[in-house]
Amino acid sequence: MKSTREVVDYTREVVPEASPPPAIDEGIYGWMVRLTPxxxxEKQMARDAxxxxxxxxxxxxxxxxxxxRYEECPNCSCWSLFWRYEEDQAACVNRYCTDRLGRPNLWTLGQIAEHHVAAKYAARRTAT
Structure with a gap:
């Protein structure tokens, strides 16, 4: 499975001495998190993304x-994203959140995930 391979490759990259991954894919994320605290x-944020x-x-x-719809736009921080299958990306429908040509900003899932994780870590740093 492609997603399992990505997790194993990443974990081995940041922890070369990592133990073998679980035989069943169900535990692959737990394995990665346990080995990378x-x-x-920056690497923890990449893992979470x-x-x-x-x-x-x-x-x-x-x-x-x-x-x-539960993700905020990486540009305007509104809850205005919609999935567009034809582009295989999310589009922000906030009329003020457009590119330089006036078209809706488009975001890949990777960009959305990175923004989500960065916001989560920022909130942790500022929590009192």
Whole structure:
């Protein structure tokens, strides 16, 4: 499975001495998280973005395009994203959030996941 291979490759990249991955894919994310708590913040954020992106990919593959509605736009931070199958990207429908030609901003699942994780980590740093 492509997503499992990505998780194993990433984990082995940041933790070369990692133990073998679980034989059953169900534990692959837990394996990756357990082996990477000591890596620097940037690598932890990349790890979490992989997990989040893959969860979005799986949901959309199962027909749940509404999952994207729970993500904020990386540009305007509004809850205005809609999935566009024809582009295989999310579009922001906020009329003020457009590119330089006036078209809706489009976002890949990777960009959305990175924004989601960055916001989560920023909230952790500012929590009191």
């Amino acid at each position: 000591h890596v620097d913040l 992989i997990i989040h992106r893959q969860s979005l990919e799986h949901a959309i593959a199962m027909g749940d395009k509404n999952v994207i």
